[in-house]
Amino acid sequence: MTSPSVALIDYHAGNLTSVKKALAAVGAKVFVPATPEDLAEASAVIVPGVGHFDATRALGPEWVDAILQRVGEGRPLLGICLGMQWLYEGSEEAPDVRGLGVLSGECRRLKAPPGSALKIPHVGWNSIDQSRDASIMEDVASGAQAYFTHSYVAPITGDTVASTEHGEAFASVVQRGQIAGVQFHPEKSGEVGLQILRNWLRQAA
């Protein structure tokens, strides 16, 4: 079996070193496409990213078209952290920037209940509680813990596979067909994260 060639999209929202290392560890061949045309060679696409939703502005119409074309051809797409939020229609963090819109709903800021000492950003290990079966969660126990660092969240919808709670519940794993997203960092979530990447890569093989 040849290892799937994964396009890791660099739109300058954080460092990609860790994601590359984790993908290499689970047997993927990774490349960073210089132009949207380079996506033609990808057997799967990852949109990573941390930081402000405004950074996704760099993913202009050419990138959107190229990514949607790959998705239309049935190739797997994974959004990580900010990259997952970008799969939705938009975010209140940057209302004038639209998301890819392949998942419905808007992202918004986490709310701590009044009077609570909960800190936002949500940083650290938290549990991912599975609400339905999905291939991306194969061999991952419900309640397994993963590493998060973010302030904005995606809503719980029919696409939600697992949710996490920090003041309120939000979608931490989503999957619809070959489109998937994780709010945490699988590349920093130990064996749990690597297993999720393996599961996702299986779709690309």
Place this chain on the structure above:
Amino acid sequence: MLAKRIIACLDVRDGQVVKGINFEGLRSAGDPASLARRYNSEGIDELVILDITATLESRRALAETIRAVARELFIPLAVGGGIRTEADAEAAVDAGADKVSLNTAAISNPGLITTLANRYGSQAIVVAIDAKRAGEGTHFAVYSRSGTTSVNRDAVEWAREAESRGAGEILLTSIDRDGTKAGFDCEMTAAVSSAVSIPVIASGGAGALKDFVDVFTHGRADAALAASIFHYAETSVRTLKQHLNQHGIPVRV
């Protein structure tokens, strides 16, 4: 529920861990990658590599150390010690650090916090504050240059400023408690933790299991860091987490 993090610190000099190397039966304790591997298998939540020499030669060795650790471990890795410029931070991040920890450089050039936060995101920027009690003990004075130089600032006020400049976490070390095993300075930790909305990592003074319970309750810490108690294997990470769990403190299992 968000878990309280346990972080192990590796003090590294010329590519070797300099604390805990004389622990018998743990021959490879001098090698950061083997020690990191052991902590990872015991369930450590995060690692900090601290370059305690920070000379030009040691920085080259440091990049090798970071690379060796990041190659096989997939948990957050922070690097500190001698990061004074954007280029120093870049070298650490390129080698595989997820976070860089700024101390003296953040005090002398607070703009560096913002520069690095804009480049890598706030989640990648830790501001380390070394402080000790002053006056009647109600004021916490900040020191730079490994705790040797008073900078005439209060830890609470400096933590607030660091947050507003883009820091994603505060690593707060009590100079009074460091190396004493007398327990964390819970009062200082609580003062800083209540003043900012970013996570505070408590450091300095870890000795007994109960010290960690105290710092997560009274000290309101989001994470606790220790070095020698783990190196000497006085306390395994697993034992510590079981203890915290029994005391109702959420940990990653």
